[in-house]
Amino acid sequence: MDIFDLLTLIGGLSLFLFGMNLMGQALERRAGENLRSLLGKLTGNKSVGLLTGLGITAVIQSSSATTVMVVGFVNSGLMTLRQAIHVIMGANIGTTVTAWVLSLAGIDSGNVLVKLLKPSSFTPILALIGIIFYMFCKDDRKKDTGMILLGFATLMFGMEEMSGAVSGLRDVPSFQSLFLVFQNPILGVLAGAVLTAIIQSSSASVGILQALAVTGQVSYGAAIPIIMGQNIGTCVTAMLSSVGANKNAKRAAMVHLSFNTIGTVVWLTVFSLLKGLLQPTFLEENASLFGIAVAHSVFNVLCTLLMLPLSGFLEKLVNLLVPDDAQPDVPSELDERLLYTPSIALERCQEVAIDLANTAVSALKESILCLTEHSKKLAASVRKKEKKTDYYEDILGTYLIKLSEKQISKADSEKAAKLLKIIGDYERIADHAVNLVESEEEMQSKGLSLTSAAVYEFQIIASAVHEIVDLSLSAFLSDDLKAASMVEPLEEVIDQMKEQMRTRHILRLQQGAYSIDTGFIWSDLLTNLERTADHCSNIAGCVIDMAHHNLNLHESLRSIRNDSEEFQRQFRAYVEKYRL
Secondary structure (H helix, E strand, O other): OOHHHHHHHHHHHHHHHHHHHHHHHHHHHHOHHHHHHHHHOOOOOHHHHHHHHHHHHHHHOOHHHHHHHHHHHHHHOOOOHHHHHHHHHHHHHHOOHHHHHHHHHHOOOOOHHHHOOOHHHHHHHHHHHHHHHHHHOOOHHHHHHHHHHHHHHHHHHHHHHHHHHHHHHHHOHHHHHHHHHOOOHHHHHHHHHHHHHHHOOHHHHHHHHHHHHOOOOOEHHHHHHHHHHHHHHOHHHHHHHOOOOOHHHHHHHHHHHHHHHHHHHHHHHHHHHHHHHOOOHHHHOEOOHHHHHHHHHHHHHHHHHHHHHHHHHHHHHHHHHOOOOOOOOOOOOOOHHHHHOHHHHHHHHHHHHHHHHHHHHHHHHHHHHHHHHOOHHHHHHHHHHHHHHHHHHHHHHHHHHHHHOOOOOHHHHHHHHHHHHHHHHHHHHHHHHHHHHHHHHHHHHHOOOOOHHHHHHHHHHHHHHHHHHHHHHHHHHHOOHHHHHHHHHHHHHHHHHHHHHHHHHHHHHHOOOOOHHHHHHHHHHHHHHHHHHHHHHHHHHHHHHHHOOOOOHHHHHHHHHHOHHHHHHHHHHHHHHOOO
């Protein structure tokens, strides 16, 4: 093996790792909705959690990424530690899919139909289809499909390059001696663990082992311990991701390490005993690509069969290894580990945004109630909820910007933009709720009160605001276009009501019905209610924008108004309903 073979090996390895990463990212984007569906089915049931972990890892081609995602879920309070255990077990089986795909490169037959199964035969065709999809299709899903095919072609080309570069090592005595050293199971485990820890992917390290197997110098006796060690090395990513996380998230990462370590120790012991007592001849045979894929799958399935009945013990073990602090952990609403899978991170953003919206609407309704009940408890609740919306807007805005920097689909990008727009409006609604409470407190502190006519008018406009916040909330939560279309005519009615009530207010002032101070407070009340309706209009307009893949809010609102027949019908109905 000369310097040029070494350069080819480095290039092949680089392409292999790049292709695996490219394909995994595109698969995640393409299957984003399915990933959300899989996670939505998570329960305490062992088999469901196991299949979920298996399915997700088979899609994104990385048990490390799945485990990091699980650590993020546990840290966010979305998943219990016991659920995480079963998902991690499934991830260990799902990661073996890559080795099976790579084993196709080992097909060797003169039969034309069999040769067509060899990646070098069909990869160029996949690459051609992939580049056509990627360069000439405008649909994001087709572009992602093209990227998957290109990633797979790059991966397989890198695999072929690595195999070709190392093929000359079959006649190098020092290389033969190296793998004779790995006949020692302990050294084999250490070698597999170190290699996988460096590249942080057991799938990739198994692929490298398969590439080395073409030299004919890798025996099953050396390959099996290396495969066992790879399962330990892949835990490094999850352990690093748990730094700074809460105790349960650290325990989830520790589950991954404990599961793989215990499984490796048990089966390595069994392997060493069988090797020493029975000395099976197949361990001296040269490992094939297919054989390595089989060994990888069998080992991970055996580890799962061993540990699945002991999931309760595993939970107790990690609780002992990572004990509780005096202060309980507080789950983090948005964990950056979820950014490994943007579609899941966006789903979590949606959940937090829904919480923000419900909190803001609740604060607004409580503030209106506070004006009639004069409750200090309600006032305190409104302020607490307003602070919560401030916090949510801050973390959501920062998180969504980070998410937008990832390679996400056009649909996910639009959803992120929608959330960024809407969370600001809901935060402002909560601000107006506090303003209403402050107006009520000012009236109480100054001993002021509204006339019965003003109270009657306030109840009417407050009812209209109640309805508009409910309509906009329904539009946001369910992408309800019917509810969204009803917001704008009601907002116009609230605007008119405000002007009418201001006129009546001036007449009452002229008649000396109440003081100037009361008049100022009355004006503030109307302004805050009217601006709340404006924010509801923005929310509904944004929902309509997203439905039409249009980010021009004002254009959407104009088009609603210009749809004169329906708009005018709804407008007249609301005028009649909230007649002063």
